[in-house]
Amino acid sequence: MPRRALAPLPLLLLAAPALAQEAPSELQVAGRRLVLNGTGVRRFLLVEVFRGWLYLERRNSDAEAIIASGGTKLLRLRYAVPVPKARLVGGWEDGFRDGCNCEMPPAFRARLRDLPAGQVEDWLFLPDRTEIAYSGEAPAVVSAGNGAMMLRSFIGPDAESAGLRRGLLGQA
Numbered sequence: 001m002p003r004r005a006l007a008p009l010p011l012l013l014l015a016a017p018a019l020a021q022e023a024p025s026e027l028q029v030a031g032r033r034l035v036l037n038g039t040g041v042r043r044f045l046l047v048e049v050f051r052g053w054l055y056l057e058r059r060n061s062d063a064e065a066i067i068a069s070g071g072t073k074l075l076r077l078r079y080a081v082p083v084p085k086a087r088l089v090g091g092w093e094d095g096f097r098d099g100c101n102c103e104m105p106p107a108f109r110a111r112l113r114d115l116p117a118g119q120v121e122d123w124l125f126l127p128d129r130t131e132i133a134y135s136g137e138a139p140a141v142v143s144a145g146n147g148a149m150m151l152r153s154f155i156g157p158d159a160e161s162a163g164l165r166r167g168l169l170g171q172a
Helices: 009-022 063-068 085-100 106-111 144-155 162-168
Strands: 026-029 032-044 047-056 073-079 120-126 129-134 140-143
Touching: 026 047, 032 162, 047 144, 047 162, 063 144, 073 144, 085 106, 085 144, 106 129, 106 140, 120 144, 129 144, 140 144, 144 162
Parallel strands: none
Antiparallel strands: 026 032, 032 047, 047 073, 073 120, 120 129, 129 140
16 A cells, blocks of 8 residues: 555544544533533535434433423534524524524524634523523523424424434434
C-alpha cells in the first residue's frame, strides 16, 4: 500500500476522541444527571445542516413516552453550515402551523437570527417550561406544551428528518 494512502489515518484517529468529547455520555443539567440517548444528523440534499444530541434522565427509544414525560431533557444542536434567519423563521412558522395550528411564541421568534456554522443551541425541557438558548446567551422561554410540540418536530412520527429522529432515539 502506498504511503500516501496511509497519510489520512492519523487524522481519522484524532477525530474519534474529538467526537467523544463533543458528546459526553452524561451531563449534569438543572440539577439532574442526564444520559446520552442518541445522536443524529439533519441533512439537506446530502449536506449536514446540523448534528443533534438528546439527553434524558433514562434512555428511551419511544418518542411518545419521551415527549409525554415530565422529566428533564436536553436537546443540543450544533450547526454545520450557516443558516439564514429567513429559513429558520419560515421553517418554524410551518412547524407551528402544522404541529399545533398556533402562532410561534414571540419569545422564540425574537431570538431567531442568522446562524453561523459551528453555532450551538441548547433546548432544555423542564416540567413547567422549555428554555432555548444559543451557547453563552440567555434563553428564550416557552411553555412546556410548546416545548413538547417543538420536540415532536425532531423525534415524533412525522419528524421531517427520519435519520435525525432515529439517531436521537438511539435507533441508528
